[in-house]
Amino acid sequence: MGKNDGVLTDEDVSTYLSNLGQSASGLEFVYQFLSVHDQNLKDVSILCNYIYLQRLELPHNNIKDLSCVSHMPDLIVLDASHNQITDFFGFRPPKNLKEVNLSHNQMSVMTNLSEYSSLGILKLDYNCFSEINGLERCAALTHLSLAHNKISRISGLDALPLKDLCLRGNQIEKIENMDTLRALQVLDLSLNRISSLLGLQNLCLLSSVNLESNQISEIKDSSYIQELFLLRELNLLRNPIEGQPDYRLAVIFLLQHLTILDEVNISAEEKVSAINKYDSPMEVVAARDHMTHMVYQLMQTQVIYDSTLPSLDTPYPMLVLTGPQACGKRELAHKLCQDLNQFFAYGACHTTRGPYFGEEDGSDYYFVTEADFQNMIHMGQFIQTMQYQGHWYGLSRAAIENAARQGLACCLHMELEGVVRMKNTYFKPRYVLLLPTDKEWYAGRLMARALYTHPQIDVAVNRVDTYTRVNRERPGFFDSVIPCDDLVEAYKTLRKVLMEYLGEEELDGGHQINTAIPDYISTGLQRKYFVDVALHAPVTRLEADFTSPIATETDPDHVQPQLSSQKTSVELASIHRLQQRVREALIGRSPGAYPQPLNRFPQTAPSSLPSGIQQDPAFLIPMMPRASHAPKHDPSESSSFDDSRASSGLSIPSSAGAFSETAGPTGCSDVELLNLSALGNSLDTLKDHVDSGHTPDRLHPGSERLSPAASVRPGSNAKPILPPIPSGRKTPGSSPRP
Numbered sequence: 001m002g003k004n005d006g007v008l009t010d011e012d013v014s015t016y017l018s019n020l021g022q023s024a025s026g027l028e029f030v031y032q033f034l035s036v037h038d039q040n041l042k043d044v045s046i047l048c049n050y051i052y053l054q055r056l057e058l059p060h061n062n063i064k065d066l067s068c069v070s071h072m073p074d075l076i077v078l079d080a081s082h083n084q085i086t087d088f089f090g091f092r093p094p095k096n097l098k099e100v101n102l103s104h105n106q107m108s109v110m111t112n113l114s115e116y117s118s119l120g121i122l123k124l125d126y127n128c129f130s131e132i133n134g135l136e137r138c139a140a141l142t143h144l145s146l147a148h149n150k151i152s153r154i155s156g157l158d159a160l161p162l163k164d165l166c167l168r169g170n171q172i173e174k175i176e177n178m179d180t181l182r183a184l185q186v187l188d189l190s191l192n193r194i195s196s197l198l199g200l201q202n203l204c205l206l207s208s209v210n211l212e213s214n215q216i217s218e219i220k221d222s223s224y225i226q227e228l229f230l231l232r233e234l235n236l237l238r239n240p241i242e243g244q245p246d247y248r249l250a251v252i253f254l255l256q257h258l259t260i261l262d263e264v265n266i267s268a269e270e271k272v273s274a275i276n277k278y279d280s281p282m283e284v285v286a287a288r289d290h291m292t293h294m295v296y297q298l299m300q301t302q303v304i305y306d307s308t309l310p311s312l313d314t315p316y317p318m319l320v321l322t323g324p325q326a327c328g329k330r331e332l333a334h335k336l337c338q339d340l341n342q343f344f345a346y347g348a349c350h351t352t353r354g355p356y357f358g359e360e361d362g363s364d365y366y367f368v369t370e371a372d373f374q375n376m377i378h379m380g381q382f383i384q385t386m387q388y389q390g391h392w393y394g395l396s397r398a399a400i401e402n403a404a405r406q407g408l409a410c411c412l413h414m415e416l417e418g419v420v421r422m423k424n425t426y427f428k429p430r431y432v433l434l435l436p437t438d439k440e441w442y443a444g445r446l447m448a449r450a451l452y453t454h455p456q457i458d459v460a461v462n463r464v465d466t467y468t469r470v471n472r473e474r475p476g477f478f479d480s481v482i483p484c485d486d487l488v489e490a491y492k493t494l495r496k497v498l499m500e501y502l503g504e505e506e507l508d509g510g511h512q513i514n515t516a517i518p519d520y521i522s523t524g525l526q527r528k529y530f531v532d533v534a535l536h537a538p539v540t541r542l543e544a545d546f547t548s549p550i551a552t553e554t555d556p557d558h559v560q561p562q563l564s565s566q567k568t569s570v571e572l573a574s575i576h577r578l579q580q581r582v583r584e585a586l587i588g589r590s591p592g593a594y595p596q597p598l599n600r601f602p603q604t605a606p607s608s609l610p611s612g613i614q615q616d617p618a619f620l621i622p623m624m625p626r627a628s629h630a631p632k633h634d635p636s637e638s639s640s641f642d643d644s645r646a647s648s649g650l651s652i653p654s655s656a657g658a659f660s661e662t663a664g665p666t667g668c669s670d671v672e673l674l675n676l677s678a679l680g681n682s683l684d685t686l687k688d689h690v691d692s693g694h695t696p697d698r699l700h701p702g703s704e705r706l707s708p709a710a711s712v713r714p715g716s717n718a719k720p721i722l723p724p725i726p727s728g729r730k731t732p733g734s735s736p737r738p
């Protein structure tokens with residue numbers, strides 16, 4: 001044994017040989033492995049005779065010379081770590097040498113390894129290398145470790161098929177010359193002097209990066225590795241970046257595919273918090289906004305407002321026009337409030353932006369300073385607020401009260417985020433989306449205003465897609481969608497939609513309002529059903545393509561099979577409810593069996609509601625309910641009413657619109673109407689009763705028509721009169737500043 005003199009002898013070798021097997025040529029049986037650890041060996045020249053060795057392990061000795069390896073052509077694995085070798089690869093290359101560990105030696109210069117074509121794993125940690133070279137032709141090298149050397153620059157690795165590279169504990173200041181390492185998956189650059197992640201951006205297969213104990217200080221540096229979608233593990237421990245506020249959440253947000261950061265698993269809660277903090281979904285921001293205003297409101301003296309719910313099922317009526325900036329919603333809101341001033345008053349929001357040329361305080365907005373705006377928040381004066389393009393916008397309760405006090409519905413315009421916030425409140429407005437379908441036209445319109453910068457225009461134009469997406473993905477979010485490329489057409493459509501919401505019929509070119517209620521009983525439900533189907537059936541298609549014309553007629557042949565199809569339990573329940581209502585009406589118990597549903601206005605279907613609930617008429621709340629003694633419709637006009645509804649295919653009901661309009665003049669959902677139609681003879685019998693005037697609700701044609709001024713106050717079925725506005729739309733000065 002060479003314990004004393006450090007010389008390896010045949011006797012020692014015979015002790016440490018193992019793995020008897022076939023030689024590489026397959027002609028002999030030989031011992032393939034030799035492993036001699038910790039024996040203070042200095043001289044292993046005896047191994048020149050062991051030419052069949054395939055694996056040689058001589059770690060933790062004092063070996064300086066490894067030339068014996070030149071005689072082992074079949075050697076595959078060599079471990080000579082923890083020795084005193086100074087000569088880099090001082091042996092002739094065994095042609096199948098795949099794995100070499102020469103760590104913890106005293107080598108300082110790397111020489112050309114191009115003849116080691118099979119070399120796959122090379123470990124050279126704890127040596128004295130100051131430069132990487134000689135590896136250019138190592139076409140099989142997948143793992144290279146040069147930890148704890150004196151390397152100050154990454155070089156000499158071009159196009160190597162490396163998957164795992166360790167350069168830990170060197171003097172590297174910059175990540176460079178790595179662009180061609182396209183196969184790299186694991187990179188250890190810890191304990192260096194690196195100050196930026198720049199240089200990693202092209203290493204698409206990276207899954208783990210260790211940069212512990214470097215000089216990285218900027219969170220924004222994470223953006224360099226943001227596109228590395230396979231990156232799961234990142235270690236930035238002991239970098240100055242750790243001191244940045246919310247460092248961990250910020251990095252988790254920027255690198256959302258990470259699963260381990262700084263050796264700690266990233267929890268789902270952390271991911272959600274990060275997203276909520278840095279890119280809050282609209283709902284989260286809306287919830288926060290709502291919470292803020294609720295809390296501040298509750299801190300004030302509680303009073304009853306005109307806009308407080310008149311009753312549980314009759315919310316104060318409001319109309320919200322939404323759409324991207326400058327799509328025309330403000331103009332349309334003003335026009336509407338002038339045109340239908342017996343119904344609507346414009347609700348001016350507060351804003352911190354300065355007035356544009358011609359804008360008057362109180363007319364379009366109340367222009368306030370940032371400090372005043374914040375003060376209003378703290379005084380609990382806002383229903384909702386939002387920041388848009390650096391300015392605050394807020395809807396004050398007083399703005400709504402202004403309209404409510406006059407007995408008018410409040411007409412507002414706001415961005416999508418504002419709508420999400422409104423949906424958290426107990427107000428139940430109708431939401432009409434005004435959507436530019438031609439982006440070029442829309443961009444031109446923005447530019448023509450000469451008010452916006454190019455980035456602002458880009459933001460606004462891009463938001464068209466957001467609106468379209470929300471309308472497509474969240475059925476029921478908007479009650480109606482109206483293309484607004486042509487504002488004149490858009491207004492006509494909007495007016496029609498509103499007439500439907502109001503349950504009003506337009507006469508005389510849309511300038512008079514006929515408040516008479518059509519009598520669907522005498523005109524026949526079947527026909528109404530077809531019209532309803534025509535209006536609502538294409539909803540799914542419309543959501544995808546809102547520019548397409550809507551069919552206003554539905555082929556009865558197509559509908560009929562649906563009528564006779566098997567009923568579900570929901571449909572049966574619906575039939576039962578309808579029968580019940582009709583019976584009650586006939587015996588005079590329920591005055592609302594006909595007029596009540598007629599006056600029902602579809603409720604904005606909150607997207608969170610299950611569709612079953614949305615469809616159930618029991619959940620539909622009127623926007624502008626009438627008094628139970630509201631006028632009845634002249635039967636002779638029913639067909640024009642139907643036609644008007646049918647032609648309102650110009651407007652594009654969103655899914656909620658579908659539901660809402662589905663709850664048509666009879667207050668029935670499509671399902672109910674369908675079922676009702678399917679009732680066949682029994683229904684006809686009931687209808688005959690009604691036609692013959694047996695219902696207590698039936699009034700004589702002509703005797704019921706009211707003037708607009710005599711229509712019902714919106715939001716209340718207790719107050720029958722909607723007070724007229726003497727001088728048209730209110731001027732800014734005429735109402736107190738909220």
Ligand SMILES: Nc1ncnc2c1ncn2[C@@H]1O[C@H](COP(=O)(O)OP(=O)(O)OP(=O)(O)O)[C@@H](O)[C@H]1O
Nearest residue numbers: 324325326327330349386393394395413414415418
């Ligand atoms: N309280 C609010 N909540 C949410 N959005 C609001 C609110 N008030 C106004 N907005 C919206 O903020 C956006 C910016 O309004 P602003 O009036 O400054 O822009 P504009 O260029 O005049 O566009 P527009 O003609 O659409 O009003 C508009 O889309 C407007 O509808």
